[in-house]
Amino acid sequence: MMLSDTRNWLLALPRPQKIMVMLAADALVLPLCLIAAYYVRLGDSTLLNDYGIGAPIIIALATIPVFHVCGLYRNVVRFVDMHLLYSTGVGLAVLAGSVYALSYIVNDPLPPRSSLFIYWFIAFAYVVLTRFGARHLLRARQADAGRIPRVAIYGAGESGVQLAHAMRSSQTYTPLCFVDDDPQLRNQHVAGLRVISLDTLRNTAGLLGVDEIVLAVPSASPAARHRIYNALTTLGLPVKTLPTLAELANRKVSDVTVRDIDVADLLGRAQVPPRxxxxxxxxxxxxxxxxxxxxxxxxxxxxxxxxxxxxxxxxxxxxxxxxxxxxxxxxxxxxxxxxxxxxxxxxxxxxxxxxxxxxxxxxxxxxxxxxxxxxxxxxxxxxxxxxxxxxxxxxxxxxxxxxxxxxxxxxxxxxxxxxxxxxxxxxxxxxxxxxxxxxxxxxxxxxxxxxxxxxxxxxxxxxxxxxxxxxxxxxxxxxxxxxxxxxxxxxxxxxxxxxxxxxxxxxxxxxxxxxxxxxxxxxxxxxxxxxxxxxxxxxxxxxxxxxxxxxxxxxxxxxxxxxxxxxxxxxxxxxxxxxxxxxxxxxxxxxxxxxxxxxxxxxxxxxxxxxxxxxxxAPYSVLPDRNxxxxxxxxxxxEQVPLVSSPPSAVSPMVTPVPAIEKSQVPVGRAA
CATH class of the missing domain: 3.40.50.720 (NAD(P)-binding Rossmann-like Domain)
Structure with missing residues (x-):
């Protein structure tokens, strides 16, 4: 209940107030990150006694603008991704190097270089844990919001990995595992999900709690997709699919692109391309x-x-x-x-x-x-x-x-x-x-x-x-x-x-x-x-x-x-x-x-x-030889069936019948 109340309180805050909460938390924790780095470096408070509390505060005040430049405060926490964390890590590294270079230039007492590296590691770990923890908290569904479908993704390739990431970033599906018949991938982990064979899924689908299967092989030929559909229908689970490569040409894979199986997919042949x-x-x-x-x-x-x-x-x-x-x-x-x-x-x-x-x-x-x-x-x-x-x-x-x-x-x-x-x-x-x-x-x-x-x-x-x-x-x-x-x-x-x-x-x-x-x-x-x-x-x-x-x-x-x-x-x-x-x-x-x-x-x-x-x-049914x-x-x-005469139907007044059709009515030249 406490987590639910906290989530609701955070979601209800206006955007400027949410940024102020993040700034306050960073201003409080970042000095502690440098103090922790001192203790990790020497195992006691010697460095803290030598440099005092001022150095951690200055480092924290310098780190917050770096976070701002990297976009950490401009991005919505619920949509934090690896690209943002990468830029934040680079920014922290540049800051640590700059502090050491500045200390050397002004001939100040130099802190141990390793303490700045340790600070980078602790501060970056803090950012990752807090932002991803907050993202998970804010994305958590209410207990009464209904159960999210749990899916197995057929195809552990690039499209399947993108789809798994997209599902984790949404509230639409929960990915459980990959299904792939490539023996080199079997029992391996891809994007944090275990890869199992179709036979394994057939035996464990109920135990895993799989609700649906999503086919993520957009590059497969129509014949291959048809074969896969036939295999998946034996599981007794609803099957959905990603569009083909042609349909995905101008958009990225996401959970929104998952669609029901189109009957066109079941023809087992490629479309006839126009010349x-x-x-x-x-x-x-x-x-x-x-x-x-x-x-x-x-x-x-x-x-x-x-x-x-x-x-x-x-x-x-x-x-x-x-x-x-x-x-x-x-x-x-x-x-x-x-x-x-x-x-x-x-x-x-x-x-x-x-x-x-x-x-x-x-x-x-x-x-x-x-x-x-x-x-x-x-x-x-x-x-x-x-x-x-x-x-x-x-x-x-x-x-x-x-x-x-x-x-x-x-x-x-x-x-x-x-x-x-x-x-x-x-x-x-x-x-x-x-x-x-x-x-x-x-x-x-x-x-x-x-x-x-x-x-x-x-x-x-x-x-x-x-x-x-x-x-x-x-x-x-x-x-x-x-x-x-x-x-x-x-x-x-x-x-x-x-x-x-x-x-x-x-x-x-x-x-x-x-x-x-x-x-x-x-x-x-x-x-x-x-x-x-x-x-x-x-x-x-x-x-x-x-x-x-x-x-x-x-x-x-x-x-x-x-x-x-x-x-x-x-x-x-x-x-x-x-x-x-x-x-x-x-x-x-x-x-x-x-x-x-x-x-x-x-x-x-x-x-x-x-x-x-x-x-x-011949107005009768035609029964072909089964062979x-x-x-x-x-x-x-x-096999003849009695001719069934239709009831008289009124002719629409808008229809003009053609009575006697004269040969002269078919001129070849354009009318003047």
């Missing part, structure tokens, strides 16, 4: 339009675009709040870039035409679309109208006003689609392919196809996290569902590079590595949260995984290629595919029939019309 020449080619110094700019992909596209200094960036979205949020963010991020926000729908053909007539746009990234599979499946007419009419309108004005590059953001669900959303995206690809052939090179139309985007709106990752926070259960449609994953920045960078590489009508796909089983992803998230899965064999587990069954139109696995000719592109991790297409003359009446079914709101007719355009569209699951182009074993 700088391709990345900037269609953006720098140009006027760029991003449709769907408020969505997950559109907003990241906009961030990447402003990083390459366009002459002007036009953001288009029909969601007022989403548009407001991304415009505000980008204005703060890139105040020198001219940004225009347009609240509109890509289904408004007249509005798009007026925009391109008003602005000389050179690059379009079309990311506006409905993408949530179950919602589009249940609202087929509205989903197809938005996704197909939007692509048609954007492609039409791009050709009409000779936009240099027009890129469509597509999805792996467009490959042999089993749902309305995927089929509508494939129709969009067919439209761009047909327009590419008609444009005769005046506008380069290209498409970018990729898999699931981690942490995008509607993805499984935020859903699983939310379900874990609620205590479960985690809902999964099928235990054998596998997906390809990529990061949002990767997706945006791929779109921009594809536009730069575009040779009219090509589809670009990313080498996305191995597919991920969704149930494995769910189990990993449970383990990294320090919880266990509840099963029949383990009824006392924390989180249950419930299988709810495949939703209408959902596949067990996705593909990236329809089967066309695949070629290497200018980027080593991006493939280019020339896939089958439909001539615009044949496509136009098919689109007219499709959009008429959408206007009528007949879900069954919409699906039939989709099948007439996308012949590979072929790891293969990217696995042969499917189809």
């Amino acid at each position: 700088k020449d391709l990345f900037a080619k269609c953006v720098t110094g140009k006027t760029v339009l991003v449709t769907g700019a408020g969505g997950s992909i559109g907003s990241e596209l906009s961030r990447q675009v402003v990083s390459q200094l366009p002459a002007k960036l036009i953001l288009l979205d029909h969601s007022e709040y989403s548009l407001y949020a991304i415009e505000r963010e980008l204005r703060e991020r890139a105040p020198d870039v001219q940004i225009t926000a347009v609240l509109a729908s890509v289904c408004d053909a007249k509005g798009l035409d007026a925009l391109l007539r008003r602005e000389t746009i050179q690059t379009i990234y079309h990311a506006a679309a409905y993408k949530h599979v179950p919602l589009v499946e249940a609202n087929a007419a509205e989903g197809v109208q938005n996704n197909v009419v939007g692509v048609w309108n954007v492609g039409l004005v791009a050709a009409r006003y000779r936009v240099e590059t027009c890129v469509l953001v597509s999805t792996d669900k467009a490959v042999r689609p089993t749902n309305v959303m995927g089929a509508s995206k494939r129709v969009g690809e067919l439209i761009f392919q047909a327009l590419a052939k008609r444009a005769h090179g005046s506008t380069v139309f290209s498409m970018v196809r990729f898999g699931n985007v981690l942490d995008s709106s509607g993805s499984v990752v935020p859903l699983f996290r939310q379900q874990i926070r609620r205590g479960g259960p985690i809902t999964l449609t099928h235990p054998e569902v596998v997906r390809y994953f990529m990061l949002i920045p990767e997706a945006a960078q791929l779109v921009m590079q594809a536009g730069a590489m575009g040779r009219n009508g090509e589809v670009y796909v990313l080498d996305m590595g191995a597919p991920v089983r969704i149930i494995d992803l769910a189990r990993t998230l449970i383990k990294l949260s320090g919880l266990s899965e509840r099963t029949a064999a383990q009824p006392d587990g924390d989180i249950e995984i419930q299988v709810t069954g495949l939703r209408p139109g959902e596949k067990l696995y996705e593909e990236l290629l329809i089967g066309g000719k695949v070629e290497a592109s200018a980027h080593p991790r991006i493939m280019a595919s020339q896939e089958h297409m439909i001539e615009l003359e044949r496509l136009e009446p098919m689109l007219a029939h499709l959009l008429a079914a959408c206007k009528a709101g007949d879900g069954l007719e919409v699906r039939k019309a989709l099948q007439s355009v996308v012949t590979e569209y 072929a699951l790891p293969r990217r182009e696995a042969d499917a074993v189809s």
Whole structure:
């Protein structure tokens, strides 16, 4: 209680009074330090009798200004560090040498040189003990402030040592030990903490009282980090991590940089870096339009675009709040870039035409679309109208006003689609392919196809996290569902590079590595949260995984290629595919029939019309051969499920359907 009262009293003092307390303590103790040095030198009071009490007082009065110059009184005691103590030690040494030199010059009786050295040692020990003791006292938490998490740091390297020091300097974590599998470090002490192996931690975590594990190996490759995560999940403790070296490039390691494991860390592959020449080619110094700019992909596209200094960036979205949020963010991020926000729908053909007539746009990234599979499946007419009419309108004005590059953001669900959303995206690809052939090179139309985007709106990752926070259960449609994953920045960078590489009508796909089983992803998230899965064999587990069954139109696995000719592109991790297409003359009446079914709101007719355009569209689940699951182009074993017609949905009055599409509506030249 006495210590607690003293700490509270010191913390409550104004800063000038705290300095006065330190000055008074030093003025009292420093003369005693020299007296102690005399006694240590001769073992009696002979030196004190010879020089008297005046010498210790003079030395003390000379030492206090030295402390001031070294910054000892300017620094907050709670944040005293080794740099400050080093400067104080040097200052004391200079003082002792100066006193001896001055005594020699004025021919005063010389004190033994060793007594001044002993004074330096005692005075410096006094500074260290008092300042670090006060720091420890002032940083001590109140008894009722709650228990500080006790952590084991995986990685006894430079980053781990910095992190241990940062944790000791804060009230956020208490470091207990290092975990490192380097046999040369085992059972050694680094930064005052013992280094143990992972096996030792596994056997003694409970005895040590470890609450969390922090991974401090920012230089490890994604594959190595993935291997370490898998090993750490067996401990049943929450796992956090330091950012990678790229993320730490402009900041030091601290306890604040410790973050939860990002699911991106679990992919086990490095991000695909952009080629700088391709990345900037269609953006720098140009006027760029991003449709769907408020969505997950559109907003990241906009961030990447402003990083390459366009002459002007036009953001288009029909969601007022989403548009407001991304415009505000980008204005703060890139105040020198001219940004225009347009609240509109890509289904408004007249509005798009007026925009391109008003602005000389050179690059379009079309990311506006409905993408949530179950919602589009249940609202087929509205989903197809938005996704197909939007692509048609954007492609039409791009050709009409000779936009240099027009890129469509597509999805792996467009490959042999089993749902309305995927089929509508494939129709969009067919439209761009047909327009590419008609444009005769005046506008380069290209498409970018990729898999699931981690942490995008509607993805499984935020859903699983939310379900874990609620205590479960985690809902999964099928235990054998596998997906390809990529990061949002990767997706945006791929779109921009594809536009730069575009040779009219090509589809670009990313080498996305191995597919991920969704149930494995769910189990990993449970383990990294320090919880266990509840099963029949383990009824006392924390989180249950419930299988709810495949939703209408959902596949067990996705593909990236329809089967066309695949070629290497200018980027080593991006493939280019020339896939089958439909001539615009044949496509136009098919689109007219499709959009008429959408206007009528007949879900069954919409699906039939989709099948007439996308012949590979099969509105039933596709169950793959389990033995072929790891293969990217696995042969499917189809199992038909009754076609579920969506209920009629009202067509939004803001959407202007395209009725009969005339060939004359696709002019190649710029309007006057």
